[in-house]
Amino acid sequence: MDEDAVLERLRAVEDPELGDDIVSLGLVNEIAVDGETVTIDLALGAPYSPTESDVAGEIRELLIEEGLEPELSASIPDRDGLSSEEQVLPNVKNVIAVASGKGGVGKSTVAVNLAAGLSQLGARVGLFDADVYGPNVPRMVDADEPPMATEDETLVPPEKYGVKLMSMAFLTGEDDPVIWRGPMVHKVITQLTEDVEWGHLDYLVVDLPPGTGDTQLTMLQTMPVTGAVIVTTPQDVALDDARKGLEMFAKHETVVLGIVENMSTFACPDCGSNHDIFGSGGGEEFADSHEMPFLGSIPLDPTVREDGDGGKPTVLEDEDDTADALRSITENVANNTGIVHRRGVSQAIDRRSPTPDR
Numbered sequence: 482m483d484e485d486a487v488l489e490r491l492r493a494v495e496d497p498e499l500g501d502d503i504v505s506l507g508l509v510n511e512i513a514v515d516g517e518t519v520t521i522d523l524a525l526g527a528p529y530s531p532t533e534s535d536v537a538g539e540i541r542e543l544l545i546e547e548g549l550e551p552e553l554s555a556s557i558p559d560r561d562g563l564s565s566e567e568q569v570l571p572n573v574k575n576v577i578a579v580a581s582g583k584g585g586v587g588k589s590t591v592a593v594n595l596a597a598g599l600s601q602l603g604a605r606v607g608l609f610d611a612d613v614y615g616p617n618v619p620r621m622v623d624a625d626e627p628p629m630a631t632e633d634e635t636l637v638p639p640e641k642y643g644v645k646l647m648s649m650a651f652l653t654g655e656d657d658p659v660i661w662r663g664p665m666v667h668k669v670i671t672q673l674t675e676d677v678e679w680g681h682l683d684y685l686v687v688d689l690p691p692g693t694g695d696t697q698l699t700m701l702q703t704m705p706v707t708g709a710v711i712v713t714t715p716q717d718v719a720l721d722d723a724r725k726g727l728e729m730f731a732k733h734e735t736v737v738l739g740i741v742e743n744m745s746t747f748a749c750p751d752c753g754s755n756h757d758i759f760g761s762g763g764g765e766e767f768a769d770s771h772e773m774p775f776l777g778s779i780p781l782d783p784t785v786r787e788d789g790d791g792g793k794p795t796v797l798e799d800e801d802d803t804a805d806a807l808r809s810i811t812e813n814v815a816n817n818t819g820i821v822h823r824r825g826v827s828q829a830i831d832r833r834s835p836t837p838d839r
Protein backbone atom coordinates (compact mmCIF):
# COMPACT_ATOMS: atom_id res chain seq x y z
CA MET A 482 0.00 0.00 0.00
CA ASP A 483 1.42 3.43 -0.88
CA GLU A 484 0.83 6.85 0.75
CA ASP A 485 -2.17 7.69 -1.47
CA ALA A 486 -3.85 4.39 -0.71
CA VAL A 487 -3.33 4.90 3.03
CA LEU A 488 -4.86 8.39 2.73
CA GLU A 489 -7.90 6.90 0.98
CA ARG A 490 -8.30 4.29 3.74
CA LEU A 491 -8.15 7.06 6.40
CA ARG A 492 -11.29 8.62 4.91
CA ALA A 493 -13.17 5.91 6.80
CA VAL A 494 -12.18 7.52 10.13
CA GLU A 495 -14.69 10.10 11.37
CA ASP A 496 -13.98 12.95 13.76
CA PRO A 497 -16.93 12.35 16.12
CA GLU A 498 -17.06 15.97 17.21
CA LEU A 499 -16.54 17.84 13.94
CA GLY A 500 -18.82 15.52 11.98
CA ASP A 501 -16.59 14.78 8.99
CA ASP A 502 -13.78 12.39 8.13
CA ILE A 503 -10.25 13.21 9.26
CA VAL A 504 -8.90 13.55 5.70
CA SER A 505 -11.56 16.05 4.58
CA LEU A 506 -10.97 18.01 7.77
CA GLY A 507 -7.25 18.26 6.97
CA LEU A 508 -6.18 16.40 10.11
CA VAL A 509 -3.63 14.18 8.35
CA ASN A 510 -0.37 16.14 8.22
CA GLU A 511 1.91 13.54 6.70
CA ILE A 512 2.08 9.88 5.70
CA ALA A 513 5.22 7.88 4.98
CA VAL A 514 5.19 4.20 4.03
CA ASP A 515 8.34 2.13 4.45
CA GLY A 516 7.64 -1.55 3.80
CA GLU A 517 5.02 -2.53 6.33
CA THR A 518 5.64 0.44 8.58
CA VAL A 519 3.29 3.39 8.10
CA THR A 520 4.24 6.60 9.88
CA ILE A 521 1.43 9.12 10.17
CA ASP A 522 1.52 12.59 11.68
CA LEU A 523 -1.92 13.82 12.72
CA ALA A 524 -3.16 17.30 13.61
CA LEU A 525 -4.33 16.34 17.09
CA GLY A 526 -3.71 18.80 19.92
CA ALA A 527 -5.15 17.41 23.15
CA PRO A 528 -3.01 14.48 24.34
CA TYR A 529 -4.89 11.78 26.29
CA SER A 530 -8.29 13.31 25.56
CA PRO A 531 -10.76 10.44 25.13
CA THR A 532 -11.88 11.57 21.67
CA GLU A 533 -8.37 11.92 20.23
CA SER A 534 -7.27 8.66 21.84
CA ASP A 535 -10.27 6.94 20.19
CA VAL A 536 -9.47 8.45 16.79
CA ALA A 537 -5.85 7.30 17.07
CA GLY A 538 -7.02 3.84 18.21
CA GLU A 539 -9.34 3.54 15.23
CA ILE A 540 -6.54 4.45 12.82
CA ARG A 541 -4.22 1.90 14.40
CA GLU A 542 -6.84 -0.84 14.19
CA LEU A 543 -7.66 -0.06 10.59
CA LEU A 544 -4.00 -0.25 9.51
CA ILE A 545 -3.27 -3.38 11.55
CA GLU A 546 -6.22 -5.06 9.77
CA GLU A 547 -4.42 -4.25 6.51
CA GLY A 548 -1.33 -6.05 7.81
CA LEU A 549 0.55 -2.78 8.39
CA GLU A 550 2.47 -1.47 11.41
CA PRO A 551 1.26 2.02 12.29
CA GLU A 552 3.46 4.60 14.02
CA LEU A 553 1.45 7.68 14.95
CA SER A 554 2.55 11.11 16.06
CA ALA A 555 0.66 14.36 16.57
CA SER A 556 1.51 17.98 15.91
CA ILE A 557 -0.36 21.23 15.58
CA PRO A 558 1.07 24.08 13.49
CA ASP A 559 3.02 26.72 15.44
CA ARG A 560 0.91 29.12 17.43
CA ASP A 561 0.13 32.34 15.55
CA GLY A 562 2.82 31.48 13.01
CA LEU A 563 5.53 32.37 15.58
CA SER A 564 8.81 30.47 15.77
CA SER A 565 9.56 28.67 19.04
CA GLU A 566 12.05 31.43 20.03
CA GLU A 567 9.31 34.02 19.67
CA GLN A 568 6.67 32.09 21.58
CA VAL A 569 5.88 32.31 25.28
CA LEU A 570 6.00 28.77 26.74
CA PRO A 571 6.87 27.08 23.41
CA ASN A 572 7.10 23.64 25.06
CA VAL A 573 3.62 23.81 26.54
CA LYS A 574 0.96 22.42 24.20
CA ASN A 575 -2.10 23.78 26.01
CA VAL A 576 -2.63 26.51 28.57
CA ILE A 577 -6.00 26.17 30.29
CA ALA A 578 -7.15 29.07 32.45
CA VAL A 579 -9.62 28.36 35.24
CA ALA A 580 -11.64 31.45 36.11
CA SER A 581 -14.62 32.57 38.16
CA GLY A 582 -16.52 35.83 38.29
CA LYS A 583 -16.58 35.78 42.08
CA GLY A 584 -14.50 34.31 44.92
CA GLY A 585 -15.21 31.18 46.91
CA VAL A 586 -17.07 29.26 44.20
CA GLY A 587 -14.46 26.48 44.03
CA LYS A 588 -12.19 27.72 41.25
CA SER A 589 -8.98 26.44 42.90
CA THR A 590 -10.69 23.15 43.71
CA VAL A 591 -11.55 22.71 40.03
CA ALA A 592 -8.04 23.76 38.90
CA VAL A 593 -6.33 21.29 41.25
CA ASN A 594 -8.64 18.40 40.35
CA LEU A 595 -8.39 19.17 36.64
CA ALA A 596 -4.58 19.11 36.81
CA ALA A 597 -4.50 15.88 38.86
CA GLY A 598 -7.18 14.33 36.62
CA LEU A 599 -5.26 15.12 33.43
CA SER A 600 -2.12 13.68 34.98
CA GLN A 601 -4.08 10.55 35.94
CA LEU A 602 -5.09 10.17 32.28
CA GLY A 603 -1.38 10.02 31.45
CA ALA A 604 -0.67 13.61 30.37
CA ARG A 605 2.33 15.75 31.36
CA VAL A 606 0.80 18.50 33.47
CA GLY A 607 1.77 21.72 35.23
CA LEU A 608 -0.38 23.75 37.61
CA PHE A 609 0.27 27.44 37.92
CA ASP A 610 -1.46 29.08 40.87
CA ALA A 611 -1.75 32.66 39.61
CA ASP A 612 -4.31 33.59 42.26
CA VAL A 613 -2.31 36.52 43.60
CA TYR A 614 -5.02 37.40 46.14
CA GLY A 615 -5.30 33.98 47.79
CA PRO A 616 -2.82 31.44 46.48
CA ASN A 617 -4.01 28.24 48.13
CA VAL A 618 -3.03 25.55 45.64
CA PRO A 619 0.06 24.39 47.62
CA ARG A 620 -2.21 23.59 50.60
CA MET A 621 -4.71 21.78 48.39
CA VAL A 622 -2.04 19.39 47.12
CA ASP A 623 -0.01 19.39 50.34
CA ALA A 624 3.09 20.70 48.58
CA ASP A 625 5.68 21.05 51.31
CA GLU A 626 8.70 21.65 49.12
CA PRO A 627 9.36 25.08 47.61
CA PRO A 628 10.79 25.37 44.08
CA MET A 629 14.57 24.99 43.75
CA ALA A 630 16.61 27.80 42.25
CA THR A 631 19.28 26.79 39.73
CA GLU A 632 22.63 28.51 39.11
CA ASP A 633 21.29 30.33 36.09
CA GLU A 634 18.42 31.72 38.14
CA THR A 635 15.62 29.56 36.88
CA LEU A 636 13.19 27.75 39.16
CA VAL A 637 12.60 24.00 39.21
CA PRO A 638 8.96 23.44 40.21
CA PRO A 639 8.21 20.84 42.87
CA GLU A 640 5.99 17.95 41.78
CA LYS A 641 2.95 16.45 43.50
CA TYR A 642 0.64 13.72 42.13
CA GLY A 643 2.67 13.90 38.90
CA VAL A 644 1.86 17.61 38.51
CA LYS A 645 4.56 20.31 38.38
CA LEU A 646 3.57 23.20 40.64
CA MET A 647 4.25 26.89 40.78
CA SER A 648 2.44 29.29 43.07
CA MET A 649 2.60 32.87 44.19
CA ALA A 650 2.46 31.36 47.70
CA PHE A 651 6.00 29.99 47.21
CA LEU A 652 7.22 33.55 46.72
CA THR A 653 5.05 35.64 49.03
CA GLY A 654 3.84 33.15 51.67
CA GLU A 655 0.18 32.12 51.74
CA ASP A 656 -0.87 34.68 54.32
CA ASP A 657 0.88 37.81 53.10
CA PRO A 658 -1.56 40.32 51.65
CA VAL A 659 -0.23 41.72 48.39
CA ILE A 660 -1.45 44.72 46.46
CA TRP A 661 -1.05 44.10 42.77
CA ARG A 662 -0.98 46.63 39.99
CA GLY A 663 -1.02 45.89 36.27
CA PRO A 664 2.71 46.30 35.45
CA MET A 665 3.73 44.29 38.54
CA VAL A 666 1.35 41.51 37.64
CA HIS A 667 2.70 41.42 34.11
CA LYS A 668 6.30 41.23 35.35
CA VAL A 669 5.68 38.56 37.96
CA ILE A 670 3.56 36.41 35.65
CA THR A 671 6.17 36.67 32.90
CA GLN A 672 8.86 35.58 35.35
CA LEU A 673 6.79 32.79 36.79
CA THR A 674 5.96 31.38 33.41
CA GLU A 675 9.24 31.98 31.56
CA ASP A 676 11.83 31.44 34.30
CA VAL A 677 10.29 28.21 35.52
CA GLU A 678 11.60 24.96 34.12
CA TRP A 679 8.27 23.48 33.15
CA GLY A 680 9.86 21.16 30.58
CA HIS A 681 7.54 19.71 27.93
CA LEU A 682 3.94 19.85 29.07
CA ASP A 683 0.72 18.68 27.46
CA TYR A 684 -1.34 20.95 29.71
CA LEU A 685 -0.57 23.89 31.97
CA VAL A 686 -3.60 24.59 34.16
CA VAL A 687 -3.68 28.17 35.43
CA ASP A 688 -5.72 29.10 38.51
CA LEU A 689 -6.61 32.75 37.85
CA PRO A 690 -7.59 35.15 40.65
CA PRO A 691 -11.38 35.49 41.07
CA GLY A 692 -13.05 38.37 39.28
CA THR A 693 -12.85 40.03 35.93
CA GLY A 694 -10.63 43.04 36.50
CA ASP A 695 -7.39 44.31 35.02
CA THR A 696 -5.26 41.72 36.82
CA GLN A 697 -7.06 38.87 35.13
CA LEU A 698 -6.93 40.58 31.75
CA THR A 699 -3.19 41.23 32.13
CA MET A 700 -2.67 37.56 32.90
CA LEU A 701 -4.63 36.49 29.85
CA GLN A 702 -2.56 38.85 27.74
CA THR A 703 0.71 37.54 29.17
CA MET A 704 0.01 33.85 28.56
CA PRO A 705 -0.86 31.96 25.37
CA VAL A 706 -4.19 30.68 26.69
CA THR A 707 -5.74 27.86 24.64
CA GLY A 708 -9.09 28.11 26.39
CA ALA A 709 -10.81 28.98 29.65
CA VAL A 710 -12.97 27.04 32.07
CA ILE A 711 -15.50 29.14 34.01
CA VAL A 712 -16.56 27.92 37.44
CA THR A 713 -19.84 29.05 38.96
CA THR A 714 -22.33 27.96 41.61
CA PRO A 715 -26.00 27.55 40.67
CA GLN A 716 -26.92 30.79 42.48
CA ASP A 717 -28.13 33.79 40.49
CA VAL A 718 -25.50 36.09 41.93
CA ALA A 719 -22.65 33.78 40.96
CA LEU A 720 -24.15 33.37 37.50
CA ASP A 721 -24.27 37.15 37.04
CA ASP A 722 -20.57 37.18 37.81
CA ALA A 723 -19.98 34.32 35.38
CA ARG A 724 -21.60 36.50 32.71
CA LYS A 725 -18.94 39.15 33.39
CA GLY A 726 -16.34 36.41 32.99
CA LEU A 727 -17.70 35.58 29.56
CA GLU A 728 -17.48 39.24 28.59
CA MET A 729 -13.85 39.39 29.72
CA PHE A 730 -12.93 36.35 27.62
CA ALA A 731 -14.84 37.70 24.63
CA LYS A 732 -12.94 40.99 24.96
CA HIS A 733 -9.68 39.08 24.90
CA GLU A 734 -10.89 36.67 22.18
CA THR A 735 -10.20 33.70 24.44
CA VAL A 736 -12.13 30.53 23.69
CA VAL A 737 -14.32 29.35 26.57
CA LEU A 738 -13.99 25.56 26.85
CA GLY A 739 -17.09 25.43 29.01
CA ILE A 740 -18.87 26.07 32.29
CA VAL A 741 -18.56 23.99 35.48
CA GLU A 742 -21.33 24.15 38.05
CA ASN A 743 -19.89 23.60 41.51
CA MET A 744 -21.67 23.01 44.81
CA SER A 745 -24.83 21.69 43.18
CA THR A 746 -26.97 18.99 44.78
CA PHE A 747 -26.02 17.92 48.30
CA ALA A 748 -26.58 14.21 48.86
CA CYS A 749 -27.23 14.07 52.60
CA PRO A 750 -25.40 11.06 54.07
CA ASP A 751 -27.76 11.02 57.10
CA CYS A 752 -31.24 11.27 55.56
CA GLY A 753 -30.35 9.90 52.11
CA SER A 754 -32.19 12.74 50.28
CA ASN A 755 -30.80 15.27 47.83
CA HIS A 756 -30.88 18.95 48.78
CA ASP A 757 -30.27 21.81 46.33
CA ILE A 758 -28.73 24.21 48.81
CA PHE A 759 -27.54 26.78 46.26
CA GLY A 760 -30.17 25.75 43.70
CA SER A 761 -29.42 23.35 40.88
CA GLY A 762 -29.18 23.32 37.11
CA GLY A 763 -28.38 27.06 36.88
CA GLY A 764 -24.94 26.39 35.43
CA GLU A 765 -26.29 24.21 32.63
CA GLU A 766 -29.07 26.69 31.77
CA PHE A 767 -26.51 29.49 31.77
CA ALA A 768 -24.24 27.50 29.43
CA ASP A 769 -27.15 26.68 27.10
CA SER A 770 -28.43 30.23 26.92
CA HIS A 771 -24.93 31.51 26.05
CA GLU A 772 -24.28 28.65 23.62
CA MET A 773 -21.33 27.52 25.69
CA PRO A 774 -20.44 23.88 26.38
CA PHE A 775 -21.52 22.62 29.80
CA LEU A 776 -18.70 20.60 31.33
CA GLY A 777 -20.59 19.08 34.26
CA SER A 778 -21.60 19.70 37.85
CA ILE A 779 -19.81 18.87 41.08
CA PRO A 780 -21.98 18.01 44.09
CA LEU A 781 -21.64 19.89 47.35
CA ASP A 782 -19.75 17.18 49.17
CA PRO A 783 -17.90 17.46 52.50
CA THR A 784 -15.23 15.12 51.10
CA VAL A 785 -14.20 17.84 48.63
CA ARG A 786 -13.47 20.27 51.45
CA GLU A 787 -11.76 17.61 53.57
CA ASP A 788 -9.62 16.52 50.61
CA GLY A 789 -8.83 20.17 49.85
CA ASP A 790 -7.68 20.75 53.43
CA GLY A 791 -5.93 17.38 53.57
CA GLY A 792 -4.00 18.00 50.37
CA LYS A 793 -5.37 15.19 48.20
CA PRO A 794 -7.40 15.99 45.08
CA THR A 795 -10.80 14.23 45.22
CA VAL A 796 -10.49 13.17 41.56
CA LEU A 797 -7.91 10.61 42.70
CA GLU A 798 -10.44 8.78 44.94
CA ASP A 799 -11.71 5.41 43.65
CA GLU A 800 -15.38 4.52 43.37
CA ASP A 801 -16.82 7.82 44.46
CA ASP A 802 -19.61 9.76 42.74
CA THR A 803 -17.94 13.14 43.21
CA ALA A 804 -14.64 11.77 41.90
CA ASP A 805 -16.55 10.38 38.89
CA ALA A 806 -18.06 13.84 38.28
CA LEU A 807 -14.58 15.39 38.42
CA ARG A 808 -13.18 12.75 36.04
CA SER A 809 -15.97 13.41 33.59
CA ILE A 810 -15.30 17.19 33.75
CA THR A 811 -11.58 16.52 33.16
CA GLU A 812 -12.37 14.43 30.07
CA ASN A 813 -14.77 17.07 28.74
CA VAL A 814 -12.14 19.80 29.18
CA ALA A 815 -9.56 17.69 27.32
CA ASN A 816 -12.04 16.86 24.54
CA ASN A 817 -13.04 20.50 24.11
CA THR A 818 -9.38 21.53 24.02
CA GLY A 819 -8.93 19.09 21.15
CA ILE A 820 -11.90 20.58 19.31
CA VAL A 821 -10.32 24.06 19.51
CA HIS A 822 -7.17 22.80 17.76
CA ARG A 823 -8.82 20.55 15.19
CA ARG A 824 -11.41 23.17 14.27
CA GLY A 825 -8.58 25.72 13.91
CA VAL A 826 -6.69 23.40 11.55
CA SER A 827 -9.73 22.56 9.42
CA GLN A 828 -10.83 26.20 9.20
CA ALA A 829 -7.31 27.31 8.16
CA ILE A 830 -7.40 24.67 5.42
CA ASP A 831 -10.86 25.80 4.29
CA ARG A 832 -9.56 29.34 3.99
CA ARG A 833 -6.63 28.17 1.85
CA SER A 834 -8.70 26.10 -0.58
CA PRO A 835 -12.02 27.70 -1.46
CA THR A 836 -12.86 24.70 -3.63
CA PRO A 837 -11.91 21.78 -1.39
CA ASP A 838 -10.08 19.06 -3.25
CA ARG A 839 -9.49 16.67 -0.39
Ligand SMILES: Nc1ncnc2c1ncn2[C@@H]1O[C@H](COP(=O)(O)OP(=O)(O)OP(=O)(O)O)[C@@H](O)[C@H]1O
Binds near residue numbers: 581585591617691780
Ligand atom coordinates in the same frame (compact mmCIF):
# COMPACT_ATOMS: atom_id res chain seq x y z
N1 LIG B 1 -18.11 20.85 45.72
C1 LIG B 1 -17.68 21.20 46.92
N2 LIG B 1 -18.16 20.62 48.04
C2 LIG B 1 -17.71 20.98 49.28
N3 LIG B 1 -16.77 21.93 49.48
C3 LIG B 1 -16.25 22.55 48.41
C4 LIG B 1 -16.67 22.22 47.07
N4 LIG B 1 -15.96 23.00 46.20
C5 LIG B 1 -15.15 23.77 46.96
N5 LIG B 1 -15.32 23.51 48.28
C6 LIG B 1 -14.63 24.15 49.42
O1 LIG B 1 -14.97 25.53 49.40
C7 LIG B 1 -13.86 26.34 49.76
C8 LIG B 1 -13.56 27.33 48.64
O2 LIG B 1 -13.10 26.61 47.50
P1 LIG B 1 -11.91 27.16 46.59
O3 LIG B 1 -10.76 27.64 47.40
O4 LIG B 1 -11.66 26.14 45.55
O5 LIG B 1 -12.67 28.39 45.94
P2 LIG B 1 -12.09 29.57 45.03
O6 LIG B 1 -13.21 29.95 44.12
O7 LIG B 1 -10.81 29.18 44.42
O8 LIG B 1 -11.86 30.67 46.11
P3 LIG B 1 -10.93 31.98 46.04
O9 LIG B 1 -11.89 33.09 46.05
O10 LIG B 1 -10.12 31.89 47.30
O11 LIG B 1 -10.08 31.92 44.81
C9 LIG B 1 -12.73 25.37 50.04
O12 LIG B 1 -12.68 25.11 51.42
C10 LIG B 1 -13.12 24.12 49.28
O13 LIG B 1 -12.59 22.92 49.84
